[in-house]
Amino acid sequence: MTSAPKPISAIDLFCGAGGLSLGLKQAGIEVAAGFDFDESCRFPYEANIGARFVHADIAEVTAEHLEEIWDGAETRLLAGCAPCQPFSSHRRGADTSEESNWSLLEHFGRLVNETKPEFVTMENVVRLMRMPVFEQFVQGLEELGYTVDYRTVNGPLFGLAQTRRRLILVASRQGEINVPKGLGNGPATTVRDIISGLPVLENGQSDPTDPLHRARSLSPLNLKRMRASKPGGTWRDWPEALLAACHRKPSGQSFQSFYSRMEWDRPAPTITTQAYNFGTGRFGHPDQDRSLTLREAAMLQGFPVDYQFVPTGSKPTLSKVGKLIGNAVPPAFGRAVGQTFIRALAQSIEQGEPT
Incomplete structure (x- = not known):
């Protein structure tokens, strides 16, 4: 036996x-x-x-x-x-x-x-x-x-x-x-499958029950860019007045996924250490006018919703926790x-x- x-x-x-x-x-x-x-x-x-x-x-x-x-x-x-x-x-x-x-x-x-x-x-x-x-x-x-x-x-x-x-x-x-x-x-498995059940947030708003579910505040210009962005689209969808200087250069033409939104019904792009930053990749929320939260990034990386990255009562630092999530x-x-x-x-x- x-x-x-x-x-x-x-x-x-x-x-x-x-x-x-x-x-x-x-x-x-x-x-x-x-x-x-x-x-x-x-x-x-x-x-x-x-x-x-x-x-x-x-x-x-x-x-x-x-x-x-x-x-x-x-x-x-x-x-x-x-x-x-x-x-x-x-x-x-x-x-x-x-x-x-x-x-x-x-x-x-x-x-x-x-x-x-x-x-x-x-x-x-x-x-x-x-x-x-x-x-x-x-x-x-x-x-x-x-x-x-x-x-x-x-x-x-x-x-x-x-x-x-x-x-x-x-x-x-x-x-x-x-x-x-x-x-x-x-x-x-799609973005919708993983994060659609989280509380809706406005730009700069925080979930009082989860310190990691906090939307980074966008500048007025980037908020306009976010609102002009389509899920799965690129900065080419924006009006000319919203383009950044790098978008107007030949060297910036290939960076299609920067300043763009994810799509609900597809997997997310690779989650990086700055997935909370709208300007560093396709890290705009599919339909809320904000960038991803640390909690959303962690869940898309495969961590459960209750995974703790900082002690209770501590305020998570975007860069520090973002690094922990993106490098995992x-x-x-x-x-x-x-x-x-x-x-x-x-x-x-x-x-x-x-x-």
């Missing part, structure tokens, strides 16, 4: 506000801890994930730190999303070359090499696949005996109401493993990857059982 496998114990490097950890928990994985260099991640991580938060520079984290947290766990998962730009205090001088931006991934690989967990996963920007440091990371995993798979995934295929294309890598020392392909070709791994990706590891572990145990 096949025994039930013990929970996989995960450590989330570069954990941020907890998007990846939340998805792993939803899949049934036990999250032991999250590491991040940004202290502002502590509250949302501990409050929502209920796991230990370690404020640390990844360059100073050792195998002993991780093994102490895993504490003899039978099946370990090392997960993470190394930031696109280095936040470590150990930057390599003033080198700004593209390869130097990935030094954090090298430390991720170092910790894999030193601890050799049963499973590894990474989420990152798609262009990382073209970098030598990624080739070295994959080669290092393979030399350690891991089966490795990676590919580009897109949010709507995983039930995310956002066209977010990311690189996902999975690696296993327990046998065959593959990046999940998503939920199939059913109807995409959508929980939908973490959930799909977590389910993949759970199935792989169960299959490994079944194949290892005596007949």
